Each structure stands twice: as structure tokens, then as C-alpha cells.
Amino acid sequence: MLNKTIGLLIALTVSTILTAQSPSGPLPSPRQLAWADKEFYLFTHFGPNTFTDLEWGKGTENEEIFNPTELDCRQWCRIAKAAGAKGIIITAKHHDGFCLWPSKYSNHTVAQSKWRNGKGDVLRELALACKEYGLEVGIYLSPWDRNHPKYGTSEYNEVFINMMKEVVARYGPLFEFWWDGANGEGPNGKKQIYDWHRFQQTMRTIAPNTPIFSDIGPDIRWVGNENGIAGETNWNLLDTAGFSRGEGAPPTDTLNAGNVNGHLWLPAECDVSIRPGWFYHESEDTLVKTPEKLFDLYLKSVGRGANLLLNVPPDRRGLFTSFDSAALMGFRRRREESFRSSLIHQRGTTVTVDGEKNIGNLSDGNGHTFITLGKGRDINVAFAQPTLLNCVLLQEPIQMGQRVKGFRIEIKKEDGTVFETSATTIGHKRIITFPAQSARSIRIVVTDSKSVPLIGDLGVYLIKI
Numbered sequence: 001m002l003n004k005t006i007g008l009l010i011a012l013t014v015s016t017i018l019t020a021q022s023p024s025g026p027l028p029s030p031r032q033l034a035w036a037d038k039e040f041y042l043f044t045h046f047g048p049n050t051f052t053d054l055e056w057g058k059g060t061e062n063e064e065i066f067n068p069t070e071l072d073c074r075q076w077c078r079i080a081k082a083a084g085a086k087g088i089i090i091t092a093k094h095h096d097g098f099c100l101w102p103s104k105y106s107n108h109t110v111a112q113s114k115w116r117n118g119k120g121d122v123l124r125e126l127a128l129a130c131k132e133y134g135l136e137v138g139i140y141l142s143p144w145d146r147n148h149p150k151y152g153t154s155e156y157n158e159v160f161i162n163m164m165k166e167v168v169a170r171y172g173p174l175f176e177f178w179w180d181g182a183n184g185e186g187p188n189g190k191k192q193i194y195d196w197h198r199f200q201q202t203m204r205t206i207a208p209n210t211p212i213f214s215d216i217g218p219d220i221r222w223v224g225n226e227n228g229i230a231g232e233t234n235w236n237l238l239d240t241a242g243f244s245r246g247e248g249a250p251p252t253d254t255l256n257a258g259n260v261n262g263h264l265w266l267p268a269e270c271d272v273s274i275r276p277g278w279f280y281h282e283s284e285d286t287l288v289k290t291p292e293k294l295f296d297l298y299l300k301s302v303g304r305g306a307n308l309l310l311n312v313p314p315d316r317r318g319l320f321t322s323f324d325s326a327a328l329m330g331f332r333r334r335r336e337e338s339f340r341s342s343l344i345h346q347r348g349t350t351v352t353v354d355g356e357k358n359i360g361n362l363s364d365g366n367g368h369t370f371i372t373l374g375k376g377r378d379i380n381v382a383f384a385q386p387t388l389l390n391c392v393l394l395q396e397p398i399q400m401g402q403r404v405k406g407f408r409i410e411i412k413k414e415d416g417t418v419f420e421t422s423a424t425t426i427g428h429k430r431i432i433t434f435p436a437q438s439a440r441s442i443r444i445v446v447t448d449s450k451s452v453p454l455i456g457d458l459g460v461y462l463i464k465i
């Protein structure tokens with residue numbers, strides 16, 4: 001009898017899971033799925049500009065100017081790790097064409113500099129340090145090259161491909177590859193016609209698991225601004241037909257919000273610098289973003305379903321400054337204090353989904369395990385006593401597709417009145433903040449959805465804003 005009951009229960013569970021589990025619409029590839037969970041990682045702009053105080057080098061800089069006195073990638077990693085970042089993407093070659101590794105395909109590299117007597121290799125040091133600290137490495141390689149003599153001819157495409165092969169083979173596996181869309185003049189005044197098709201084919205062959213960023217992917221899209229802010233409505237979907245990288249990219253508001261019915265899974269990444277510029281400038285030491293500002297950017301990037309790529313540039317010593325590391329530590333503290341424990345886990349709290357008490361793994365901190373919202377399309381959280389809160393965190397299990405188009409949060413206050421707020425998309429993670437309320441209960445209602453709404457995780461917090 002017991003066996004029969006267990007058998008029936010298993011059959012029921014399996015059938016519920018099966019009916020609930022059909023993915024819908026464009027879906028992320030395994031490469032994109034793994035990337036989405038990284039949420040926050042660092043960018044680092046380093047090169048001749050660090051020494052000339054420029055943002056865009058001309059490509060005519062003497063290699064000898066690249067001479068950091070105390071370069072230590074382990075220091076970068078120590079700080080990145082302590083900040084809670086998952087990896088570091090480095091400008092292996094910016095628009096000035098200088099290579100931070102001794103490339104066989106250029107004469108404008110660390111090998112021609114005086115640094116470590118021409119025997120240094122920043123990428124190698126970074127890759128080793130990342131490994132030691134449990135971080136991942138990513139590479140930014142600017143197709144635009146103001147130095148390379150072949151730039152502006154079809155042979156340059158070969159050079160770029162060879163450089164990609166070189167860095168992947170020597171410093172991989174890479175967690176992200178970054179193609180900058182900027183395309184200006186080369187040393188001979190010529191513009192380059194990039195062979196994007198071959199660039200992409202090459203990467204897929206040599207690094208099939210590495211997601212590629214550019215204005216329009218193929219794996220990760222630009223968010224349309226360099227302020228670190230994703231759209232309040234942010235679809236992981238985009239139509240790219242008819243668009244190209246750089247000047248031919250989709251309008252920035254489209255990149256910011258995605259397309260609700262887009263045919264490609266193309267999530268947004270928010271790139272932003274901790275300072276006004278991308279490269280180090282001493283004059284900006286006093287302009288480093290505060291922990292409060294960084295936390296606000298986190299809410300507007302990761303909290304809107306995008307990833308946050310935060311640039312921290314090393315100085316002329318080749319170190320992150322104490323201004324930047326202090327801001328990063330404050331940022332880390334704010335995130336930890338805010339999201340340490342969800343108020344849902346408070347004693348005596350009752351949670352129901354569509355009126356049912358079985359809420360499965362709705363609040364297990366894992367966005368990939370999920371519950372299905374049936375007819376009621378609502379989740380209700382009732383507290384044993386009035387609870388002060390100002391933040392709701394929701395996740396969709398994106399491996400099933402992005403579905404929710406709109407939802408409402410209703411808070412029944414201690415005085416019996418109701419506070420309401422609403423929002424549109426959820427995606428990988430959505431963090432909604434509002435003025436603090438003393439709540440008896442909260443109800444979350446999905447008001448519009450492309451298909452059956454699935455919720456991966458729900459958290460309720462009182463955060464510092």
C-alpha cells in the first residue's frame with residue numbers, strides 16, 4: 001500500500017514537473033546560461049594610455065612608455081576576489097594597438113617595451129593570478145587598431161584572427177571575449193572592413209564555450225550606454241537582422257530594453273567605469289564612485305536582469321589604488337548586509353502559491369529551480385508580526401525562457417491600508433525597491449506573461465538605500 005502511494009506520488013510529481021517544464025521561446029545556450037550566473041566581474045583598462053594620460057591612444061606611442069614599476073596582478077585579484085567579482089576582463093589590446101602580451105603578430109607589444117627587459121607578459125601574469133584566486137579571465141581585443149601597418153587591408157583580418165588564436169591558446173579558457181564596436185581610422189587613414197563572419201567562426205572553433213560580447217553579440221549584447229544602467233524593462237531577446245556592430249548597431253534604447261518578441265537570446269551586459277575615464281588618470285583619484293553609487297548601479301544592472309562589468313584601472317605602478325579598493329570593499333559590504341537573509345525565512349511566516357502551501361524551492365536561493373504559477377498567478381507572504389521591508393527580489397528560471405511581462409506587488413500595511421507598486425520584466429534577476437513599509441503581508445501577482453509564469457526565486461529584504 002505504502003509502495004503504491006509512493007508510486008502514485010512519484011507519478012504525480014513527475015507529471016506535474018513534465019507539464020510545467022516545457023521551455024518556451026528563444027532559450028539561452030549553455031554558454032549564456034553559465035555566463036548569466038556570474039552577475040558581477042571586473043574590467044581593467046591598462047596600456048600606454050595609463051602612462052600618457054589619454055583615453056584613446058594614437059598608436060604612435062613609443063613602446064618604452066609602458067613601464068609599470070610594481071605591476072602585481074595578484075593584488076588586482078586579491079581585491080577583485082574580496083569585492084565578490086567572479087573574474088577580470090583585461091584590455092589585451094586597446095585602439096592604440098599595443099599588445100599586453102608578446103604577440104608574434106605585432107611589433108608594438110610588451111616585448112618591445114623596457115618593462116621586465118622586454119620579457120614581461122601581463123596576460124600570463126593575470127591568467128596565473130586569476131587561477132590562484134579562483135577567478136576567471138576574459139579578454140578584450142579591439143579590432144580597431146591605430147598602429148598596425150596592415151590595418152585597412154584585408155590582411156589585417158588575418159592578423160586579428162591570429163591574435164585571437166594566440167590569446168585563447170596561451171591564456172584560456174576564457175569566460176568572455178570582448179569585441180569593441182569602435183571603428184575609426186588606422187595609421188594609413190584607412191578604415192577596415194572587418195570579417196566578422198570569420199572572426200566568429202574562429203572563436204567558435206577554438207573556444208566553443210567562451211561567450212562573445214559585442215554591440216549585437218553573438219552571445220552578449222551591449223546595454224546601449226556606458227553608465228552601467230539596464231532598462232527597467234529588459235528582455236534577453238533581440239532581433240539583429242539588418243544591424244551590424246559599431247555605427248550600424250540597433251538604437252541604444254533598443255539595446256537597453258531588448259525586444260519582447262526578439263528571435264535571439266541576447267542578454268545585456270552593463271559596462272561602466274569606477275572612475276569617469278576607462279584608463280587611470282591621477283586627476284580622477286578623487287572621483288572614484290562611492291560604495292552607495294556602486295550599489296545603486298548594481299540594483300540598476302544585476303537588479304534588472306543584466307550583468308555588471310565594472311572597470312577598475314591599474315595606475316602607473318601597475319596596481320589598483322587604495323581609492324578604488326576602498327570603494328569596492330564598501331560596495332561588497334553593502335551587498336552583503338542587504339541580501340544576507342530574506343525576511344521570508346523569519347519565524348512564523350506563511351507563504352502560499354496560488355493559495356497552496358506547498359511552495360517547493362521558491363525561496364532556496366537557486367534561481368534555476370522553480371515553481372509554476374497556475375490560475376491565481378500569485379504568491380502571498382504573510383508575516384507573524386508587522387515587518388519593515390523595502391525590497392523584493394525575483395528570479396525567473398531563464399533556462400525555460402523569459403516569460404513575465406508584468407507583475408504587481410501589493411503590501412498590506414500594519415494600519416490596514418495597501419501599498420502597491422508594479423514592474424515589467426524579471427529575467428535572470430529583478431530587484432525592486434520602494435519606500436520602507438511596515439508589512440503584515442505581501443502579495444505578488446503576475447499580471448502579464450508570454451507563457452505560463454515560472455518563478456525561480458523570491459526574497460524579501462530591508463536593504464540600505
Ligand code: FUL
Nearest residue numbers: 055056180181182271278
Ligand atoms: C569603447 C572604447 O572606445 C572605450 O575606450 C572603452 O574601451 C569602452 C569600454 O569601449 O568603445
